[in-house]
Amino acid sequence: MTRPPLNRLDESLLTPLPPFSRLERSEIRAILDQAVSRRVEEGATVFHEGAPADRFFLLLDGTIRVIRVTATGEHVTALHIPAGQLFGIAPALGKDHYPATAQAASEALMLSWPARLWPRFAALDGFTTETYATVGKRLGEINDRIVEMATLAVEQRVANALARLVNQTGRKVEGGIEIGFPLTRQDLSEMTGTTLHTVSRLLSAWEKDGIVSSRRKHVTVTDPHRLVVLGQRRG
Amino acid sequence: MTRPPLNRLDESLLTPLPPFSRLERSEIRAILDQAVSRRVEEGATVFHEGAPADRFFLLLDGTIRVIRVTATGEHVTALHIPAGQLFGIAPALGKDHYPATAQAASEALMLSWPARLWPRFAALDGFTTETYATVGKRLGEINDRIVEMATLAVEQRVANALARLVNQTGRKVEGGIEIGFPLTRQDLSEMTGTTLHTVSRLLSAWEKDGIVSSRRKHVTVTDPHRLVVLGQRRG
DNA sequence: CGAACCTTTGACACAAATCAAGTCACGTGG
DNA sequence: CCACGTGACTTGATTTGTGTCAAAGGTTCG
Numbered sequence: 001m002t003r004p005p006l007n008r009l010d011e012s013l014l015t016p017l018p019p020f021s022r023l024e025r026s027e028i029r030a031i032l033d034q035a036v037s038r039r040v041e042e043g044a045t046v047f048h049e050g051a052p053a054d055r056f057f058l059l060l061d062g063t064i065r066v067i068r069v070t071a072t073g074e075h076v077t078a079l080h081i082p083a084g085q086l087f088g089i090a091p092a093l094g095k096d097h098y099p100a101t102a103q104a105a106s107e108a109l110m111l112s113w114p115a116r117l118w119p120r121f122a123a124l125d126g127f128t129t130e131t132y133a134t135v136g137k138r139l140g141e142i143n144d145r146i147v148e149m150a151t152l153a154v155e156q157r158v159a160n161a162l163a164r165l166v167n168q169t170g171r172k173v174e175g176g177i178e179i180g181f182p183l184t185r186q187d188l189s190e191m192t193g194t195t196l197h198t199v200s201r202l203l204s205a206w207e208k209d210g211i212v213s214s215r216r217k218h219v220t221v222t223d224p225h226r227l228v229v230l231g232q233r234r235g
Numbered sequence: 236m237t238r239p240p241l242n243r244l245d246e247s248l249l250t251p252l253p254p255f256s257r258l259e260r261s262e263i264r265a266i267l268d269q270a271v272s273r274r275v276e277e278g279a280t281v282f283h284e285g286a287p288a289d290r291f292f293l294l295l296d297g298t299i300r301v302i303r304v305t306a307t308g309e310h311v312t313a314l315h316i317p318a319g320q321l322f323g324i325a326p327a328l329g330k331d332h333y334p335a336t337a338q339a340a341s342e343a344l345m346l347s348w349p350a351r352l353w354p355r356f357a358a359l360d361g362f363t364t365e366t367y368a369t370v371g372k373r374l375g376e377i378n379d380r381i382v383e384m385a386t387l388a389v390e391q392r393v394a395n396a397l398a399r400l401v402n403q404t405g406r407k408v409e410g411g412i413e414i415g416f417p418l419t420r421q422d423l424s425e426m427t428g429t430t431l432h433t434v435s436r437l438l439s440a441w442e443k444d445g446i447v448s449s450r451r452k453h454v455t456v457t458d459p460h461r462l463v464v465l466g467q468r469r470g
Numbered sequence: 471c472g473a474a475c476c477t478t479t480g481a482c483a484c485a486a487a488t489c490a491a492g493t494c495a496c497g498t499g500g
Numbered sequence: 501c502c503a504c505g506t507g508a509c510t511t512g513a514t515t516t517g518t519g520t521c522a523a524a525g526g527t528t529c530g
Contacts, residue, residue: 068382072468076385078378093371136328142377143313147303149384150311150428193385200478216527233307451495
């Protein structure tokens with residue numbers, strides 16, 4: 001499952017990514033040589049909530065879903081992480097256990113390093129600045145979700161969740177923009193704090209109105225503008 | 236309103252606080268000499284969401300409420316900050332504008348420094364580590380709130396919010412533990428995403444059951460254990 | 471071909487928002 | 501010091517958005 005790099009990883013993997021972009025070629029080389037690369041399939045778990053945070057990760061391709069499971073077994077999706085970002089960076093926040101579970105929303109490709117190397121990374125020029133900017137963005141996102149949950153009705157929350165996914169992972173297809181990974185009604189309900197039944201009803205209604213179009217596990221937004229409008233207060 | 240320190244601030248103000256505890260006496264002296272102290276009264280705003288983040292703060296006494304206001308004018312309370320913590324640390328997260336509004340829940344006393352000094356603080360031994368541990372804790376807290384909002388009913392959310400306030404700011408009084416600052420039903424509703432009416436009904440019911448006791452703007456929890464039980468799933 | 475799963479739809483129940491008065495405490499100013 | 505006004509709180513009646521319960525249809529894959 002985890003394997004050392006068989007052939008050297010190419011430096012161009014990291015150069016375009018913000019936390020690494022200011023580094024010297026030699027520094028990037030050193031970082032890559034210490035990385036372990038890993039491929040996980042759709043739905044597989046990368047690490048579990050509460051497990052010792054022994055590694056941190058960089059997502060090269062795919063999407064990671066960050067979820068938490070309650071005492072009664074309900075799943076709540078806290079966040080989606082797009083390709084190009086660090087995740088599992090518990091060490092950066094003074095935690096020695098992962099605060100949530102990370103699973104692959106679609107097949108994913110990632111690099112990882114042992115947590116004990118974090119301080120060395122942190123010492124690199126511009127690395128911390130960029131990292132904490134990412135943390136700041138996530139904090140902002142998650143805050144927006146609280147405001148949303150506190151003030152909006154289910155329909156608006158689902159509309160906004162879909163709109164966010166379109167922006168983060170959407171890819172143009174004929175007739176609209178498709179979410180970039182397999183997505184069930186249940187998944188959407190776990191992102192918005194509702195039930196798969198309600199999501200199903202909403203998507204059915206929206207499909208009738210020509211706003212979305214969906215097949216099993218695939219959702220395409222055909223009228224993004226109207227979707228955004230649905231997300232506003234007052235329908 | 237903002238005023239320079241008239242008499243030198245005492246070093247013992249900072250020594251016990253985690254981000255400063257590892258610093259030399261001389262370093263603390265230098266930090267204090269650059270600080271501006273400020274007292275704000277109950278309800279006053281320290282800084283507004285969206286304003287340029289030109290200063291960062293340390294709360295010496297009182298409680299700060301972090302709120303966001305929606306386009307339609309609703310208020311949502313994201314977080315309460317207890318005495319002894321840094322706040323408004325937008326510079327630490329790469330932001331040059333405050334992402335939320337901070338207001339004093341009770342009369343509050345704070346120090347502040349210009350944002351441009353942040354890098355110098357960050358270079359001090361152990362300072363960043365402790366700061367980001369705080370950020371991590373807040374991220375965790377806010378995450379818990381999302382899980383709560385997604386899975387719990389109103390009664391349980393309000394019970395948990397009260398329980399949290401008891402832990403953070405409660406002080407023993409005869410007959411129970413009182414929340415450490417003035418708190419209205421409206422305030423509680425803004426923390427839990429419900430209406431003041433529902434909160435009022437809940438508190439009335441709990442008062443009848445001997446779990447809380449309240450007078451105008453003051454809430455005392457008389458049976459903390461049963462309150463915690465109310466916060467669990469299944470009442 | 472069957473099993474596992476995702477999805478849809480209807481009927482019903484209920485928690486909580488909304489609508490609507492009205493009482494009660496407190497601080498202010500005359 | 502009392503009257504007045506404002507803001508906090510309470511409580512009932514009504515409405516409604518969503519969850520829950522229930523059943524069945526559709527897809528995919530082994």
